Amino acid sequence: MAEQIRKPRTETGPDAARQQAVRRAGLSSAPDTDMDRFARLVTRLLRVPVALVSLMERDRVILPGMTGLPEPWAGGRALPLSHSLCRYVVASGQPLIVPDARADDRLHTDPAIAALGVIAYAGMPLTDADGLVLGSLCALAHKPRTWTDGEQGDLADLAAACSAELRLRILSAQRRSTQKVLETARAAAEQARSDAERLGHAAQAGLDHAELLLRASEELAQTSGLEDVRRRLRDLFSGVGKPAYVGLMVADKQELCRIPHPDIAYAMEHEIPSLPTDAAFPSTRAFREGRTVFVADRQALVADYSPEAVAVFDRMGFSTELCLPLWGSRTLLGVLTICWTKPHEVSITERATLTAASGYIAQAVERALYLDERISVARQLQEAxxxxxxxxxxxxxxxxxxxxxxxxxxxxxxxxxxxxxxxxxxxxxxxxxxxxxxxxxxxxxxxxxxxxxxxxxxxxxxxxxxxxxxxxxxxxxxxxxxxxxxxxxxxxxxxxxxxxxxxxxxxxxxxxxxxxxxxxxxxxxxxxxxxxxxxxxxxxxxxxxxxxxxxxxxxxxxxxxxxxxxxxxxxxxxxxxxxxxxxxxxxxxxxxxxxxxxxxxxxxxxxxxxxxxxxxxxxxxx
Incomplete structure (x- = not known):
């Protein structure tokens, strides 16, 4: 039984499909910005020294996302199959949670222990749209560690977001291929046209998400203060999900303070300019727990939050809310709140896109806070x-x-x-x-x-x-x-x-x-x-x-x-x-x-x- 687990599947079919999917995602042993971001999020949320986005090839494991891995592995961004516990996740298609590899009958002789210093390991499958396991998103520690349910849940959420990013990339490649086929096969059957239309809609959603990330990286890089960041948020999210309200809240001691839009008067920003961080609101929960909080409908809000939160929800006419924590380089800066007046299902792909966009927003907020503090000091000096x-x-x-x-x-x-x-x-x-x-x-x-x-x-x-x-x-x-x-x-x-x-x-x-x-x-x-x-x-x-x-x-x-x-x-x-x-x-x-x-x-x-x-x-x- 142990020997069966040790050897990953080598059938031609799954291996070939896996190779093709990785190529379509445009990933290799070269660093990838988005994959590195997922690795950093793992180290931050699970507080581990090493995190990897591992993708299986025929005779090795490539690491397009990586943080904390020592040389010589860090420079090459690849590991032999024998040195990667990712092969067990691919073989089984299930998470692999190991508190101490040295005490595990399956792993105690594994070369990864001596070569990489892997003692504790937690890995979640990364899959394509067909459910094929391409690799794993994993957290590594150099000493024994018990992985809590919350940590496993956070890692699973990040793995789902990472899988969504892989699917988005693969889907975009498939769309380009499909478009070429459509140009030469206009006389195809009605079912083929229906499938093409479905793929076109999915690809358009992917393009909308990609455009959001591109605009976020470009526009938010030019901001000079919190007011400027707030002004740009409304237009930034107009094409993705079409939310009714996008708000920015920044931490100030024991409060989350809303940054009001400088040109548009929103009732919420004037009626509730700030919230104590211990208030029973979705936004404050996202801040306290440092994770994304999704409220699907009013029933979910009533079940988990205070009557005050429900009253605000009703008064503003909201039906769905998504709150994303804004992580700076050293601390949690605040929360991004996105609200819809009609019920809105936030797909894994959309959530992954919004999470990535919140990273750009957090960078802009951190820069704005620094500039605002510097400007305040300068003005005080000038006036003095x-x-x-x-x-x-x-x-x-x-x-x-x-x-x-x-x-x-x-x-x-x-x-x-x-x-x-x-x-x-x-x-x-x-x-x-x-x-x-x-x-x-x-x-x-x-x-x-x-x-x-x-x-x-x-x-x-x-x-x-x-x-x-x-x-x-x-x-x-x-x-x-x-x-x-x-x-x-x-x-x-x-x-x-x-x-x-x-x-x-x-x-x-x-x-x-x-x-x-x-x-x-x-x-x-x-x-x-x-x-x-x-x-x-x-x-x-x-x-x-x-x-x-x-x-x-x-x-x-x-x-x-x-x-x-x-x-x-x-x-x-x-x-x-x-x-x-x-x-x-x-x-x-x-x-x-x-x-x-x-x-x-x-x-x-x-x-x-x-x-x-x-x-x-x-x-x-x-």
Whole structure:
């Protein structure tokens, strides 16, 4: 009896059919992405070091899906028949579950124990559409192990999905062959036409599934955030099964939070934005158990889930629900929920396709979560670097910072304003002098933001270390320090000082411009002047240069406007035209509220989806 089990079937018929089926599936000893995915799922669900998709050939076993196998077997992706327990599964057509091969009368002398370190083994048959066993999906462990019913069930489910994938591939090959026959046999009998039509429908379903996987791999690879992932899901599943609702839930501590569709209002997403992970819902069960959960109809829901789940099911008009766990590279990220309003039978092939698609979705969700976290940190860093505007007598200040619409970009734009120490000769109780700066460090990344923070601090220090606080002297000192440290600080800035004139109500403006767009000065009569005087921009290749400064006397009611180039530079638009429009806006609205002014300017001039950061700073003296 043991000898009969040891030798696999070698009849010409089954062997030839098996060889043909494997060839039609397009599988060999070369790696196959989908088969490797099944092997990885086995290692993840059963927590084993080795998992194989084994397919029987005449004189060897090929391994198109594999994980954890040592060399030299891993490189060749094939095993001799004598070294593969798959032959027992093929011979019997039944699962082979072995807690310890060394203690099994059939296997204790098997070469696989010494050569591969196989101690515990669990293998499930992989079959084609005719029930012919092509090989096995197996889990291997290097020490004794008792395989639980749940683990055997999970392995059987994965084997069914893998078999469905093999059948899909074989069916596609058969369809191509059938189409050639139909082209030369149009006068065939009605039964032949009926069979061809049946195969055509089956093949079309297979093509629809293949298209879903292709679109998932292509479209989801381009997503940049959870909102983008959610938006694409609805169209992605429109052709497969035609579900009424496809939802995305992401784990957050002890809850599953729904990601609402950004363009379509779904009642479920607004009424039940989140669920505790211990709630008796199909989605939370799929998350807790890390497996696919299928609810065929309302009766199944009533039997296994809470009244709250049934009430939601009824209120939304659903009849069938499928929930797939979204596994990331390190943890379970959330759940994909697919609902139908009419009873829907999810075939093995469709389930396998949806499971594979959920893998692409999980990758997109994991990438989106990483990007969202990175963007949040970047935005917090950028906001932390912005100055709290000081309160000053006879000076009103308002500023606006608008980040780039590209969430992956963090800019080097900044503004600054702070009081200067009072001069010994200044009358007591009078308004204090004020330094103001607007700058733009070249770049749109974390490095640019870091350099911006360094430059802002260094410019403050350079200013305060050089009384009487000359803007040009401070900028020159900044350049000198950057060249010595060194800090690659390239960009532009305007650094200015506002001083009260002691013998009257006027103010004195002194500024130095390092290649920055010209500030605008509006006098109380609504006349706007461009302060065009400037020196070269900051750049490490230029080295420290001679910086000049310029002065203007400002009557009470004057408004000074500083800004960065993101306000006036837009693709396809002339900068001079944009500056002229800015002058007109300042002339017309510069006498009103400063916060209202900077918002109006940003709304009118800045791109609705700017590719660069925008800073606007307005100062009015009285």
């Amino acid at each position: 670097m912005l100055t709290d505007l000081p309160l000053a007598d006879h000076v009103e200040i308002s500023a606006l910072y608008q980040p780039s619409a590209n969430d992956n970009m963090i800019g080097g734009d900044w503004y600054d304003a702070y009081h200067l120490p009072s001069a010994p000769s200044a009358p007591s109780g009078g308004p204090a002098s004020l330094m103001i700066t607007v700058g733009d460090i070249t770049g749109h990344d974390m490095h640019a933001a870091t350099v911006m923070g360094q430059v802002r601090s260094m410019l403050r220090q350079a200013t305060l270390d050089h009384p009487p606080y000359s803007p040009a002297t401070a900028v020159s000192a900044l350049e000198a320090a950057c060249s010595v440290l060194p800090i690659e600080a390239g960009g532009t800035l305007v650094h200015a000082r506002l001083d009260p004139v002691h013998n009257g109500p006027r103010w004195s403006l002194t500024w130095s411009n390092a290649g920055h767009p010209p500030p605008l000065l509006r006098t109380p009569d609504a006349h706007v002047a461009l302060l065009t005087e400037h020196d070269i921009l900051l750049h490490q290749d230029f080295g420290p240069s001679h910086r000049t400064e310029h002065r203007r006397t400002l009557p009470p009611g004057s408004t000074l406007l500083l800004y960065t180039d993101g306000l006036i530079e837009r693709p396809g638009h002339d900068i001079d035209t944009a500056i002229a429009e800015l002058v007109a806006l300042l002339a017309r609205h510069g006498g009103g509220s400063l916060p209202h002014l900077v918002r109006r300017i940003s709304k009118r001039l800045a791109d609705p989806h700017p590719g660069d950061d925008v800073v606007v700073l307005a100062v009015r003296v009285s």
